[in-house]
Amino acid sequence: MNRNVNAISGRLSLRKPQRDSLELLHRLTEILSWEKGGSKKSPDLAAALSAIRSEFPTVTDFEREFASLCFALATGVGKTRLMGAFIAYLHLEHGINNFFVMAPNLTIYNKLITDFTPNTRKYVFKGISEFATDAPEIITGDDYESKAGTLFDQLLRCKINIFNISKINSEVRGGKSPRIKRLSEYIGESYFEYLANLPDLVLIMDESHRYRASAGVRAINELKPILGLELTATPFVEGPKGAVPFKNVILDYPLGRAMNDGFVKEPAVVTRKDFSPQGMSAEAIEKLKLEDGVRMHEQTKVLLETYAREASVGIVKPFVLVIARDTTHAKSLVDLIKSQEFFEGRYKDKVIQVDSSKTGAEEDQMIQDLLAVENTESPTEIVIHVNMLKEGWDVTNLYTIVPLRAANARILIEQSIGRGLRLPYGKRTGVAAVDRLSIIAHDKFQEIVDEASKPGSVIKMQQVILSAEEAEEKTATVVSESNLKAKLGFQPENQTRSTENAGKDTKPAFDTPEKQRVAQMAYAVIKRLEARPDQAPTMEALKAPEVQSFIVQEVVAQYQPQQLEMEGVAPKIDVAAIVSETTSLVVKEMIPIPRILVVPKGEVKSWFEPFTLELTSMKFPLPSKDLWVHNLHTNQGEAVTVGNEGAREKRMEDYVVSGLVDFDDVSYDTNADLLYDLATQTVKHFLSYLPEEEVWQVLHSHQKDIANAIHAQMHQHFREEVVGYEVVISRGFTELKDSAYTAKHGEAPLDYRQSPADKSNMAKYLFGGFKKCLYPTQKFHSDAERRLAGILERDAIKWFKPAKGQFQMFYREGANQPEYVPDFVAETETTIYMLEPKAKNEMGDPVVQAKKEVAETWCANASKHALEHGGKPWKYALIAHDVIADNMTLEGLAMG
Template sequence: MNKTAQMITQRLSLRTPQAKSLEILANILDEMELSKSPDLNALLEHVHDKFGTCTNFERDFPSICFALATGVGKTRLMGAFISYLAIESGISNFFVLAPNLTVYNKLIEDLSNPACEKYVFKGIADFAQNPPRIITGDNYNTKIVDQTRYAQEFEGMETININIFNISKLNAETRSGKEPKMKRLSEYLGESYFQYLMGLKDLVLIMDESHHYRADRGMAVLNELNPILGLELTATPQTQQGSNAIKFKNVVFDYPLGRAMKDGYVKEPAVVTRKDFDPSQHTPEELDRIKLEDGIRIHENVKPEIDIYCRNNNLPRVKPFVLVVAKDTTHAGQLMDLIKQQNFFDGYYADKVMEIHSNQRGSEKDENIQQLLNVEDPDNSIEIVIHVNMLKEGWDVTNLYTIIPLRTSASATLTEQTIGRGLRLPFGKRMNDDAMDKLYIVSHDKFQAIIEEANKPDSLINTTQIVDMGDLELEGHQEVITAGNSLNEELDETAKAIEEADISQEEKRKRVFVEVDLVRKVSTYLHTQNTIHKAEDLKKEQVTQAIVERVLREMDSRDQKELFDNREEIVEQVKVAIQRVYEHEITSSIKIPRISIVPEEDFEVGFRDFDLDTQNLRLSEISEDLQEKVLTRKEGIKLLLKGGRHRDVSDHRDIIVNELINYNEVDYDEHADLLYKLSGQALDSIKEGRDQEAVDNIIWNRKKNIAEFIYTQMKPHFFLTAKGFRTEISTSFSEIRPHNMSKIAADKVHLYSETIEPASRIKSCVFNGFKKSCHSLLKFDSKSEKDFAFILEEEAGSPVLKWLRPAPHQFNITWGVLNPKQYEPDFVVETGDCIYLIEVKAEKDIQTADVQDKAKAAIQYCKHATEYNAEHGEKPWKYILIPHDKITMQMGFMTLAEQYEVGL
């Protein structure tokens, strides 16, 4: 990659396939002379030598195609191409073709508006002071005439001209046999816009969604322009003629959808059905309702999960919606009526659904299009969009998470046009979270057809996840609620009470500042300052003085000093706020040192010890008889020599071990004891009921089978762990983070002591009534966790002072080497003399590699937290790993703690 391409790649933060495309363009243009009178054969030979997939330009000018999957970023690549050609080759005139009005408007915004989030030239210094001129099919008369004055404004600097045109408008104008408007004489120009473009000596033609520009008339018009170069961008490098797909012959780079999925640039599609579902047992109307209801159930499950993920990770809100594909406009209306009925999810979606199709006219269509374009806005109430063949290229939404196709169509078409609308990711990359990264397609009747299409080697998708409706926990409409720490909840209630009080606005302002804002400021100071190691430090005179000075500075900047008569009053109010924060920390919070635990890059690999399961080790002898067939005779194959040969049988285990060490992960020096143990166990099984000769035969002739049998059982016991951990300690401690959780809207909040049946429902319930918890509302993942919380609250004579169910990111403990993950403990419990970090796990999982790796990281945290606390007169930390079946309500906390403590 040359320097210019490298600079653009870095400045525009190009993804790998985008960067590869730019590199290919730079490679092609190297030693390639572009002109208005090219030797097409010589240029084609030049390109074909570099990229054998390009066998024909398919136009009267050199034109090459870059096929990038939907969602990878073709518009940004277009900006990279323009930047490269302008900077490296001095080209200043570009003609960008859009296939329809939606893409046309989108391109104008992305290529012209620096304030736009998707502005494609952001970071290109050459365009910062002298941005490209955008000439459109609507303003070319005045823009081109004004070109001389425009250039003078920039003191003779070379200006890039980007002409953007909607090809569908050109096609519509030529259907009647008339000349398109762009070819007609302009009174402003003295020539037609088309003639102006033809006369440009360095015109580069860029075709977005180029599979639209292959019709005879369209091809002829483009050929007349005679550009020096054509660059085609599409996700579909083929045209359809009946049932035949005609592949492009000028593709130089093909990055298909299956590859984009594997590389994580788009969502993973998951096809949903009901187990044992027989669509033939239902009428079309019944099938529509079943699929709609199932799709909405999925939506109601996904929506709170996405909301919670965004809240927990401080990301902008993502509002998911559902796309329903109708057969025709009549069908769309019927679906609309169904969804608006009171008996469809209690009428909840009656005002949250819209339909969009070509039969709509006037203000209705305009209003619906505006709703559609803003469907990602959290303030837009629409959650269901019903469409009939209206949503193709240009509608680049990122928050479509459920598709319900109700039209009859070939699965290939469904894959390309419908699924493609939902593949873009809200934040441009996968978040390693199913709720954020997965697209659901509800297809009970077409399920097998979609799977078969997806599994074809040349499929657009190639791999598709399968989801059974029975695997999804869907219990009705859900809402997201937040449980903050007790101090913040009290402050929220105080602020609400003040707002509702019958007092003057001036008095309200002062009370909110004193009773709410000041307390929050003190709490923030406590958890961010390196000079504060514990709540008691708030009592120090220098800390009080520092807080007062900070408050005064902020009051000056916000004109708040008039709230008080004098400085002494402010100081007194700050002391009151400090006392309130101090009392909260002592009685309702647990001091969590801000310590980061990250695995070292140096790691160790190996296999944990286990016993071989030989139940299915069934190997028969291999015949060693020698046979002959005399080629010149008609007689058949005959026995030549009976089997049996001399072998060295000193130790059969050596033979098996020698085969095992051929596997890359198996290190003889590290695992010799385990290898000989497993080989011996296999050998003992083979010997049962056999004589020495039979055993010799099996070992010699089936040694690879035996090794494979053993290795298959070794793989689940493979481990890769860090040899140590990197620790970063901040001299402050963390504020208790809020819990964001989903709740079934129709369900009540349950008392933590309430028995929930069946127990599988516990995971979806929200509980309250806690007296020692740092949060007022909580959820639990299992009955064992709920029972443990009961012990913490109810045990007679309990030593437990406070306990916490940590919210995501409360701790910064990372485990795993190749794919690091955040560890989120189940509980933190404080007693009079210790703080415990606690994990509750199923007995069968405790010895698994993941649980053990988490434990090692947690132990390191406890070790460093203990050392840190010792310096400041605070309590030590201990780690407890409790088997879930050992938790019963009659158990005492200290009994569990002492029995299942894991040593530092």
């Protein structure tokens, strides 16, 4: 594999389809015989096409007067980042210094300029060290004339021209020569002529389906670039007889594959339980859909905040997209949403209308509001649009779509999901609400489900059916800070309208704001002492006179008394007394959880040993060549046979190897020989019962499944050589992390002593009423957990359910190392317990046992540290649900 391809893929964190595209570009330059620094103009276009077509049969025509290839990647996979990878590779590998990037409209044009500008949020070259010190010069359709005088500056090695093709199109349609073709006094020729004379110009066409046959593109063809690279999610143009596919597609990564690989959100169609449009007017259906869309939005907003707080990531502000019939309809919807009758007027300042009815300053403001909708500071939560927003509107926080214009199911699917598929965190989280795009389609529900369920459909839609109660239910994110933080007067950070504070009724430990301020300062110093185990190895050590003196000195150094106290009017603050009381609170309201690091001594060597694959069960069906065509008018269907040849790897074995190196724990550089040995075994296995042509197709279509099966066997032969391990205590104790839950808005927590009526849905309830829990509220996943909490209230001094990140213990599960969060931690007079209640039939599960192993090791190391400093030992207990009963003691349960 090419060194620059590997380096760029790693530095830019390219996803597999992006890396595949970069590898294809590298192969193209080999086929075209490019050499670094030499001439790359192809004198024989027909010969170049023939050479490429022999290896990539999907490329039957360049469709240009120069070599041009299309990379068709589904929306949300990352075409802009791929552009950056293409430019970086061509510059570093082949010395290409001149690029011409075409955008189809003003929105994408502005977005590209931003993304190619250093120090912006989505900078496409972030991580490319060569560009960190010598960034490419960005020349745009707005400033190329003013920069013409510097074009020949040899210090500007890499130049990226970004132009808006719609501007050039409009100039051509006006009967004038485009401004780019007019004479420039700075360079003695037009800028167009200057570009056309460059020996190394590469043309990159973003969303190329939008302007394939336009007059502007025909003019641009005269630039005669050495290579054209097209990027689009829809590799076809609409003709009078339907879609006409591109003839130069070298890579096709459709939406269905992007969904299967988890690169985009999962689309879901939503309706109400038992909904029937019979007897309802069109206006009534429309209003119900709009209202349910907002209800779904409000639930999603809460679930997103809960996830963000649990995972310690940024809070995403979702919004709703409403598709209107026309500008008049859009205005009526805006008026409805701004009225008091629509959710008591809550959204009157949170809705914007985006369509062609705006001009001048209003249009400028509309565009600014639209582009800012992803910003958490933006008030916009509903966007009303007439024609579905097109390419270039690159947002990750669209979660709910309400289509209110007449259209068939296929158009609704195609036009609705495109803009809302991007994932806010760049990958799926495993939390349904964070990974889902909801389309409110009451009256079209079954039609959309049927359309998406047809044979050959690339989109498998989830179905969400809301009951009337669920649709009306208002939820909130309940932040449960530790009782300690609540008593010290802390408030949850980044509160939104959806945030509720579980500890709002907790009585403060200090009776004046000034004492509270000093206590919070003392707590901040104590938190810093967490990372000084030599000075404070345990919480009890905080009470030592020298540590107390240190905390007092730190607080006094930063404490600025109020003006009244300085003038002698207010009583003087006793800092030492407050520090002492704060320290006592910390010891009382926390359990001493050390931060334990197990680090290897010396050099660590790891490898996979050679082995023979078990392949007898590895059999995959040959991909069908039949597509199912369903005529919506006649309701008749038929099978149509098509070719399924696509761009091929150089060798059969490359499918297996490229699939395996996608795993994080498989390094190509150190395992290349083994990988090709395993690939050879796999190919021989398929050739033993399939014709060669069919083996190519199986390897291409089932690459991911084949790689998963081999990777699972590789782990049985993973070896690691370490001189030894040492245990490092990096923190003597750690702050209790905030917990976050989704619960019914305004509903008081249930009493933990009473079992709810619906035990099967236990996780939706919030419980309170505790005396010994270190948090005001908790959630339980089963009734057995609730009963265990009752036992802890009776037998423990203090207890709690840890939040994610509290222990930072990790166990091995295949190639992954997920975090293990135990269910309960409880302290008694003699012991600190880590407790994990589990269903009886899960006790022997390999994952449960893997968690147990890391937890027991952690407890052994924690016990050693604690006992060295006069603390209590830790003990781990895996407890079967069926033995948890009110008459059991904590000690009896822990004994097993």
